[in-house]
Structures are given as C-alpha cells and as structure tokens.
Amino acid sequence: MKDKIAQTFRKLFAREPIVAFAPGRINLIGEHTDYQEGLVFPAAVKQGIWVAIQKNELPSCRLYSEDFKEEFVFDINSFSPKKGHWANYTMGVVSQLQQAGYKLEGFDLVFGGNIPASGLSSSAALSVAIGTALTELFKLTITKKSIVLYAQKAEHLFAGVKCGIMDPYASAFGVKDRALLLDCRSNTHFEVEVDFGDHSLILINSKVKHNLADSAYNKRREACEASVKILQATYPDATTLRDIPVKDLDKVEQILSAELYPKAKHVITEIDRVNLASNALHAGDLAAFGNLMKASHRSLSIDFEVSCPELDFLAEQSWKLPGVIGSRMMGGGFGGCTINLVSNEQLENFQSVMYSSYKQAFKIEADFIPVALSEGAGILE
Incomplete structure (x- = not known):
C-alpha cells in the first residue's frame, strides 16, 4: 500500500513525496471507561493509513483520496468544515496546528489504507498520519502527545465526532508486541509486553450497526455522571467513577437506584478488569486474561446494555469452541466486532x-480479521 500511495502521488503531482504511516488499533479490554477517566488497554495493529505529502508552493492544499478516488482543494488560509466529507480530517489537523501558532504552506497530499470498516478506528489513524506527515514536512517541533491531542480535537471540531483519547493515542504510541495500559485521567501509559505464544487474536466483524448506538451512548454517559453526583455525598473526593473502589460495590448498590447501579457497576468493575488483565498478560497467564474477556462481555451486555443479539451470539458461541481462550465485544457496542x-x-x-453458525442464525456472512500488536505512527523510508 505504501508504494501504491507514493506512486499515485508521483502520477498526480510529479514530485517525490514524504510518506507517513499510522496504524489502526484494537482494545484488548476496557470499554466505556475512558469518559470516567478510567483505564483502557489498546494496541496498534498492522492495518493502517498511509499519507504521501509534499509542499506545492501554492496558497492551496490539493488532496486526493485513493479509497474514494476523489480530489479536494482548500485554501490554506481560509477553510471550514464540510459536513460528512473525508477532507475534514486534513483540514481539522491543519486548523489545530495553525491555532497552535505553527506556520504552514500549501501542500499536496494523497492518502489510502487497508483498515476494514470494522472498528479499528481508521479516522484516528488518518488524523495521526496527517499530523505526523505535516510535522515532518514543515520540520515542526511537535511531540507525539501533541499530535494525539491535535488529532482528537480535529475530530471533535471538524468531523463532529466526540471521540476519546484512546484511538489516536494507540495509533501514535503503539509498539510491536506490546499493549498500552493507558490512564485516561493523566493521558500517560505503561507498555506491557504481550506474548500470546501459540495463540492469535482475530476479530469477527458482525457487519451490523444498530441505530440506537449514538443515543444509547449519551444515555450511558449521563447515567455515569448522575451516579457520580449521588456518590459524592459518601465519597466527597470522587470526581468520576474511577475513584470508587471495586471493594465498595455492595455499598454503592445501597446508595444508587436500581436503574443507575448496573451502569456504575460496569465502569467500576471494568477499570478493575483492565488492571487485572494487564497483570495477567505480564505474567503470561492467558487463561486468566480469557476469563476477564468473558467477564467484560457479560458486563457490557447485562449491566451496561450496549451489546446486541449479534454480538452476544458471536461471543457466547465462541466460548463453546475448542481452542478459544476468550471472546468479547469490542468498541462502543450495538454492532461492530468481537x-x-x-x-x-x-x-x-x-x-x-463461526461463519456457518452466524450465517445460519442471522443470514449475515461475517468477516474475519487477523490482528497483531504492531508499531505506531512514523515516517517511512
């Protein structure tokens, strides 16, 4: 893909480009904990986005999407979001860099990737790849952490997606054969070496996305915030559910309503599962990690109620098969991957x-996506 993107750039713009790459990501465990300043456990994967870029000595930026086979041009000094357009990611990152005081000139850019539309976070990979490419092109002094924050803000303001920090962070900081134990309060991480031995990670794309995902996400977030306000009477130092000890769950159940408690319980126990999973993988205890994956799925399905029949089927059927250490839904829910x-x-x-049983149950042909823990973003030779 790198050669294809560079070749397209040469064909369109007749110059030699700089090529940057940023990967997609998986999350081993830790869903719906980020907005309560909790812990998540992502890793970069081999699939990603390639960006070829070079200055053009014009006041405009000329973009080309290899995936959409489309061109787009905008004035480097005067532009605004275009609803639903792929160019928003480039314009968003450019806007963030300009607001931070960096001087940019016109450039040409070609991008494309091999991330399936299945929850590996292609948008974060694109934003991080663009930030990495612009940093190299204009010789800017920008840290990886700043690229991550600019990429996140670009998605918020130009793409209209209120994403968390995890996706761009994993794309930027990924390391081969390591997962990142990421603290969403301090935005810092520890690398955890992961050796799956004679086992491999594979995603199953359910190929469904139910419409209630966005509204349900907002409701779950509101439930968590409401729980914190109530719990502060007992835990005055608590600012998020991150601050409630998992050993106090019985007390929390007495304080919260029957409607709020399961949502709070998921976040509190999921943060604990991330810590336990990190320890299990560090110790090479795959069985313990697999049990935590199962517990995570049950919690997301039963307590947090963000699963769906398709995801429950894929997880629960997997648990019955020989050689399966663990399986769970990954991502926001109501569709996507296990x-x-x-x-x-x-x-x-x-x-x-799994292919035949899922097709028989739902008349859908699932996709299987092998993934491996890989390097983060960078400039390619």
Missing part, C-alpha cells in the same frame, strides 16, 4: 464454525 484469542491450531475450525 475480539477473540484462539489457539493457532484451532483457527481454521474456529472461522469455519
């Missing part, structure tokens, strides 16, 4: 059985 840890010798059987 993430599965499966022994290599059972991978073929796993895919065959």
